[in-house]
Amino acid sequence: xxxxxxxxxxxxxxxxxxxxxxxxxxxxxxxxxxxxxxxxxxxxxxxxxxxxxxxxxxxxxxxxxxxxxxxxxxxxxxxxxxxxxxxxxxxxxxxxxxxxxxxxxxxxxxxxxxxxxxxxxxxxxxxxxxxxxxxxxxxxxxxxxxxxxxxxxxxxxxxxxxxxxxxxxxxxxxxxxxxxxxxxxxxxxxxxxxxxxxxxxxxxxxxxxxxxxxxxxxxxxxxxxxxxxxxxxxxxxxxxxxxxxxxxxxxxxxxxxxxxxxxxxxxxxxxxxxx
Amino acid sequence: xxxxxxxxxxxxxxxxxxxxxxxxxxxxxxxxxxxxxxxxxxxxxxxxxxxxxxxxxxxxxxxxxxxxxxxxxxxxxxxxxxxxxxxxxxxxxxxxxxxxxxxxxxxxxxxxxxxxxxxxxxxxxxxxxxxxxxxxxxxxxxxxxxxxxxxxxxxxxxxxxxxxxxxxxxxxxxxxxxxxxxxxxxxxxxxxxxxxxxxxxxxxxxxxxxxxxxxxxxxxxxxxxxxxxxxxxxxxxxxxxxxxxxxxxxxxxxxxxxxxxxxxxxxxxxxxxxx
DNA sequence: CGTTGCTTTGACACCGATCAATCCTGGTGG
DNA sequence: CCACCAGGATTGATCGGTGTCAAAGCAACG
Numbered sequence: 001x002x003x004x005x006x007x008x009x010x011x012x013x014x015x016x017x018x019x020x021x022x023x024x025x026x027x028x029x030x031x032x033x034x035x036x037x038x039x040x041x042x043x044x045x046x047x048x049x050x051x052x053x054x055x056x057x058x059x060x061x062x063x064x065x066x067x068x069x070x071x072x073x074x075x076x077x078x079x080x081x082x083x084x085x086x087x088x089x090x091x092x093x094x095x096x097x098x099x100x101x102x103x104x105x106x107x108x109x110x111x112x113x114x115x116x117x118x119x120x121x122x123x124x125x126x127x128x129x130x131x132x133x134x135x136x137x138x139x140x141x142x143x144x145x146x147x148x149x150x151x152x153x154x155x156x157x158x159x160x161x162x163x164x165x166x167x168x169x170x171x172x173x174x175x176x177x178x179x180x181x182x183x184x185x186x187x188x189x190x191x192x193x194x195x196x197x198x199x200x201x202x203x204x205x206x207x208x209x210x211x212x213x214x215x216x217x218x219x220x221x222x223x224x225x226x227x228x229x230x231x232x233x234x235x236x237x238x239x240x241x242x243x244x245x246x247x248x249x250x251x252x253x254x255x256x257x258x259x260x261x262x263x264x265x266x267x268x269x270x271x272x273x274x275x
Numbered sequence: 276x277x278x279x280x281x282x283x284x285x286x287x288x289x290x291x292x293x294x295x296x297x298x299x300x301x302x303x304x305x306x307x308x309x310x311x312x313x314x315x316x317x318x319x320x321x322x323x324x325x326x327x328x329x330x331x332x333x334x335x336x337x338x339x340x341x342x343x344x345x346x347x348x349x350x351x352x353x354x355x356x357x358x359x360x361x362x363x364x365x366x367x368x369x370x371x372x373x374x375x376x377x378x379x380x381x382x383x384x385x386x387x388x389x390x391x392x393x394x395x396x397x398x399x400x401x402x403x404x405x406x407x408x409x410x411x412x413x414x415x416x417x418x419x420x421x422x423x424x425x426x427x428x429x430x431x432x433x434x435x436x437x438x439x440x441x442x443x444x445x446x447x448x449x450x451x452x453x454x455x456x457x458x459x460x461x462x463x464x465x466x467x468x469x470x471x472x473x474x475x476x477x478x479x480x481x482x483x484x485x486x487x488x489x490x491x492x493x494x495x496x497x498x499x500x501x502x503x504x505x506x507x508x509x510x511x512x513x514x515x516x517x518x519x520x521x522x523x524x525x526x527x528x529x530x531x532x533x534x535x536x537x538x539x540x541x542x543x544x545x546x547x548x549x550x
Numbered sequence: 551c552g553t554t555g556c557t558t559t560g561a562c563a564c565c566g567a568t569c570a571a572t573c574c575t576g577g578t579g580g
Numbered sequence: 581c582c583a584c585c586a587g588g589a590t591t592g593a594t595c596g597g598t599g600t601c602a603a604a605g606c607a608a609c610g
Binding site: 082084088090092103104105106107108112113132135136139142143146147148149150151152153154156157159160161163164165207247 | 363381382388407411414418425432435439
């Protein structure tokens with residue numbers, strides 16, 4: 001096993017000193033405290049439970065486990081995955097610092113997917129019952145929580161679009177640009193970063209085989225769009241990736257677009273008829 | 276254009292008499308009022324805006340329009356779809372009586388997808404600002420709202436699973452059984468119902484071409500699993516569909532499962548090592 | 551230095567897309 | 581009443597992108 005920074009006291013959760021301090025957390029601009037004043041932030045601070053450290057490849061929670069808390073990532077990366085009866089996994093997302101985990105469990109009271117650390121990581125535990133108490137007193141917090149949940153819905157819709165309507169190349173370009181944007185939002189380089197997940201994880205997210213992922217990386221490299229050394233990736237030609245990601249050069253699709261446009265015009269005519 | 280029940284006063288929204296009456300709505304068990312007492316329901320009633328009638332093929336809202344209200348479907352069916360630059364659409368869901376529309380717009384303040392009526396339909400308009408006022412006073416309502424949003428997240432995760440990990444046959448079986456279950460929950464026959472959407476819409480949801488959809492319907496019919504006459508569908512062999520939907524008879528996949536299991540065992544060993 | 555697991559690369563197969571022709575249905579007009 | 585038409589649905593033939601299978605390369609580690 002790869003040695004971890006937790007090799008002395010590994011796996012299980014640990015209680016941290018009481019001061020969690022959203023106030024001084026470098027990711028508060030991306031996390032729950034967005035838009036809260038100092039007073040509000042300190043009230044939020046008070047309900048944040050222990051911090052938990054999760055070693056690489058360990059579960060933060062497992063599918064079907066009862067739901068009690070949301071988790072905000074402090075550092076490290078996670079993947080969330082649903083596993084079906086046959087052991088195939090669909091990775092539903094990758095989470096990094098400032099991202100909120102566990103919202104899909106509110107509805108059923110059990111986690112709908114499993115969260116696994118891709119590297120040694122730390123999260124803030126947010127007991128949901130206590131968060132709910134705060135909602136009554138802090139409408140700004142509630143509003144922001146709704147925004148976050150809603151954004152999770154639109155994020156997933158985008159993945160549906162990706163899985164449903166894009167070819168392998170396009171999916172991969174979208175994936176890389178998405179990572180790039182998220183690192184930029186966190187103050188890191190948007191053009192040079194480490195892929196925290198294995199080829200297999202990328203494949204299970206994009207619904208491609210590891211072989212396809214590998215071939216795509218090679219092709220992108222040969223085109224001079226990226227450089228890739230193991231898991232270290234550099235975007236060399238962002239414009240090319242963006243062109244791909246918006247679906248340039250797919251004349252087949254353009255034909256379909258033409259057809260769709262025609263259909264639209266048809267419907268407009270129909271509407272006029274009816275009015 | 277097909278004549279509609281609104282042919283006299285078509286398209287645009289209409290103000291309905293003030294009494295919306297969630298209390299007497301046959302779908303309150305599926306909708307926002309779940310679990311509310313009479314008093315609470317009447318308070319919810321008061322903020323519900325006008326009812327809106329939407330004729331077949333008309334938009335309830337369009338992508339990018341500013342967000343003001345959620346909508347609860349009273350009758351009729353809708354589809355929600357994202358359309359990309361090239362006119363391809365990914366249908367993100369089909370909504371029926373009791374379903375809530377528009378939650379994906381809270382985050383950005385604009386609708387992330389378009390909602391179109393598949394047939395003449397009616398919705399309750401729920402001004403979100405007023406709903407938010409109620410949240411402060413009615414924690415049960417807030418809790419239920421969170422459940423609904425969370426369920427929307429898990430619903431979409433299931434679609435991701437469907438698009439990412441299932442073959443055409445399996446997707447289609449899952450789709451039919453899902454419709455069946457939803458009609459059953461609404462008190463309709465789970466085995467015999469009308470497909471409210473065109474073949475193309477089914478395809479754009481399942482990410483299949485109309486030809487594939489058509490072939491699947493034919494194949495399922497020839498196998499004796501369903502009968503299909505135009506849009507009228509009857510499930511004749513539910514067990515067969517369920518077997519398909521859980522992914523029976525995919526030995527290829529079983530191999531992958533075996534590999535995954537092996538990997539799992541590998542990781543357990545690693546964990547033991549570390550502990 | 552061998553083992554182990556991950557990655558890369560190549561050859562081939564197969565599912566579902568694409569293209570094309572026909573059928574069916576409902577609506578329209580003679 | 582029937583002929584005609586348009587749009588949607590079905591069916592068949594073929595193509596192509598990705599999965600599958602297999603082998604080899606490579607890096608980390610004991």
